[in-house]
Amino acid sequence: MFEDFYQKLHDLAVVPVVVLDKVEDAVPMARALVAGGMPSAEVTFRTACAAECIKAMHDEVPEINVGAGTVLTVEQVDEAVAAGAGFIVSPGFDADVVKRCIELNVPALPGTVTPSEVTAARKLGLTVTKFFPAAQYGGLNTIKALCAPFVGHRFMPTGGVSTANVEEYLSSPCIVACGGTWMVKPALFADGDFSKVTEACRGAMEVVAKIRA
Numbered sequence: 001m002f003e004d005f006y007q008k009l010h011d012l013a014v015v016p017v018v019v020l021d022k023v024e025d026a027v028p029m030a031r032a033l034v035a036g037g038m039p040s041a042e043v044t045f046r047t048a049c050a051a052e053c054i055k056a057m058h059d060e061v062p063e064i065n066v067g068a069g070t071v072l073t074v075e076q077v078d079e080a081v082a083a084g085a086g087f088i089v090s091p092g093f094d095a096d097v098v099k100r101c102i103e104l105n106v107p108a109l110p111g112t113v114t115p116s117e118v119t120a121a122r123k124l125g126l127t128v129t130k131f132f133p134a135a136q137y138g139g140l141n142t143i144k145a146l147c148a149p150f151v152g153h154r155f156m157p158t159g160g161v162s163t164a165n166v167e168e169y170l171s172s173p174c175i176v177a178c179g180g181t182w183m184v185k186p187a188l189f190a191d192g193d194f195s196k197v198t199e200a201c202r203g204a205m206e207v208v209a210k211i212r213a
Contacts, residue, residue: 001125005087005107008065009128009156009177012040013170013208016184016201017069017158018053019044025189026053030061032194033184036201042069042089042179045076051083058084067107069179074100081106089179091132093117098124109156113137118150128154128176135160140169147174166204170211180204 009015016033018041020026026043033041043054045068057066067087068080077088077100087107090097094110101108102124112118112129121129131143134157138145143155157169158179169175183200 001102002107002128006128006154006176012038012065013177013212014038014166014183014204015040015042015067015156015177015179017042017044017179017181018184019046019181019186020049020053021047021186023049023052023056026056027060028192028194029184029189029197030057030064030066032189032197033201034061034063036183036198037205038183038201039063040065040067041184042067042087043085044069045072045080046070051079054080054085055083058086071097073097077101077104077106089130091130093120093129095120095124098126112155113142115146115149118146118153122150122153127152128156130179131155131157132179133159139165140172140174143174144172163203163207167207167211170208 043050054066057064065086068085069089071077071088071090074096081104088101089109092111098108098110109130111132112121154176156177156179161178161180162182166178169178183204188196
């Protein structure tokens with residue numbers, strides 16, 4: 001299930017986790033990410049304009065793979081998909097949210113940090129899940145411990161991933177990709193100039209190229 005998406009995720013290697021307070025920032029952000037070689041965005045449902053931002057990115061920058069993050073309810077799944085979200089990310093595991101994604105044939109990446117949560121996700125056919133908050137739950141050491149019994153399962157760690165440890169994460173076969181915020185922090189584009197976002201993305205993708213050459 002969702003194997004094509006998992007391959008795309010692996011190829012992307014890093015998925016920017018974007019929090020946008022203004023719709024007008026959506027398209028410039030998408031273009032900056034694409035220019036930096038990171039054509040993906042997980043737009044979080046932490047702000048009221050998330051769905052509008054997803055729609056703007058989807059409609060105006062078709063080369064970007066835009067999804068919705070911090071999705072907590074079935075209603076948010078429907079709202080995100082209607083706006084054009086190509087995948088759904090949740091901080092935790094909610095069976096109803098995952099089942100709705102499966103019904104809509106939209107890839108789901110629920111958060112799983114315990115053996116029970118991984119088991120529940122795999123029962124629904126998922127072989128890739130989010131690991132959040134990664135730093136607080138033991139990071140790569142915990143992920144490796146979970147991958148031992150759940151052979152073939154892979155994770156997308158998010159939370160505490162940075163330039164300091166992204167290379168270590170991506171070097172592990174347990175990791176399909178990393179979610180990160182360091183290249184899209186609001187301070188980088190507060191003045192309306194998104195060039196620093198592009199620069200940060202390029203730096204991250206240089207690391208990816210070195211690891212996955």
